[in-house]
Amino acid sequence: MSYLNAHVITDETLREFYNYLIESEKAEATIKKYLHEVCCLKEYLAEEPVTKTKLLQYRQFLRDSNQAKTVNAKLSAINHYLEYYGQMDCKVKLLKIQRKVFINEERELTRSEYCRLLKAAGEKTSERLYYLILTICSTGIRVSEVRFITVEAVCCGKAEICMKGKSRTIIFTKKLIQKLKKYMKQEKITEGPVFRTRSGRSLDRSNICHEMKRLADKIGITREKVHPHSLRHLFAREFYKIHNNIAHLADILGHSSIETTRIYVAVSAREHMKTLEKMNLII
Numbered sequence: 243m244s245y246l247n248a249h250v251i252t253d254e255t256l257r258e259f260y261n262y263l264i265e266s267e268k269a270e271a272t273i274k275k276y277l278h279e280v281c282c283l284k285e286y287l288a289e290e291p292v293t294k295t296k297l298l299q300y301r302q303f304l305r306d307s308n309q310a311k312t313v314n315a316k317l318s319a320i321n322h323y324l325e326y327y328g329q330m331d332c333k334v335k336l337l338k339i340q341r342k343v344f345i346n347e348e349r350e351l352t353r354s355e356y357c358r359l360l361k362a363a364g365e366k367t368s369e370r371l372y373y374l375i376l377t378i379c380s381t382g383i384r385v386s387e388v389r390f391i392t393v394e395a396v397c398c399g400k401a402e403i404c405m406k407g408k409s410r411t412i413i414f415t416k417k418l419i420q421k422l423k424k425y426m427k428q429e430k431i432t433e434g435p436v437f438r439t440r441s442g443r444s445l446d447r448s449n450i451c452h453e454m455k456r457l458a459d460k461i462g463i464t465r466e467k468v469h470p471h472s473l474r475h476l477f478a479r480e481f482y483k484i485h486n487n488i489a490h491l492a493d494i495l496g497h498s499s500i501e502t503t504r505i506y507v508a509v510s511a512r513e514h515m516k517t518l519e520k521m522n523l524i525i
Contacts, residue, residue, distance in 0.1 A: 260277060373425045
């Protein structure tokens with residue numbers, strides 16, 4: 243199928259792009275985001291053709307009201323659309339972002355805070371959340387991967403995570419297996435997802451995040467620190483302290499780029515200061 247060098251984004255082209263994303267087996271969240279960003283561009287262009295000049299103007303328009311990371315996410319989605327329609331010459335470069343050297347301690351969950359969360363979640367009123375937090379933090383899985391934690395996986399001692407055309411194996415420790423088996427027996431869960439709603443469906447992101455935020459409020463931990471991804475970050479930092487191999491960690495986390503993994507294991511400015519003082523070079 244051939245296209246003009248510049249075309250107008252229409253409902254029809256959006257439908258075609260949607261079908262392409264479905265056939266490419268993109269994740270549901272990715273498809274939704276890509277379509278949203280192309281629709282925003284469509285609204286900006288106001289039925290004018292897609293051209294390199296217009297896209298450069300749109301990039302500047304985005305920069306005026308968004309952080310560089312957000313701008314790049316939007317442009318990446320649009321570039322995928324342009325690739326599909328063969329308009330490679332219209333693609334615009336992403337903004338250059340200097341990698342952050344230090345983590346923001348105010349947004350990172352500490353090991354002691356994690357222990358407090360577990361202790362509070364261990365109460366009968368939120369026992370499911372206790373086992374969920376324990377599982378995410380001890381395996382490093384994404385919240386979208388919780389559905390792969392099944393009875394069958396626990397019995398095998400490992401879970402096969404298959405997402406975005408990639409697969410990896412998550413190993414459970416003996417202690418985690420024992421705890422999950424205890425929970426499954428208690429809740430009479432004999433097959434399928436371990437973490438489920440009352441109707442038997444897997445817990446989704448909103449269920450999990452809401453419960454974690456409520457628990458954070460209860461014990462006085464900053465809400466911004468308490469979410470499923472903060473548990474994944476804590477897993478990465480603790481793993482890296484013991485096994486100082488970032489390439490191996492990237493494989494475990496399912497990262498395509500080691501640069502992404504570096505963000506997870508960045509140190510705080512306070513830790514960096516301690517290192518500088520230990521060097522004792524001010525004589």
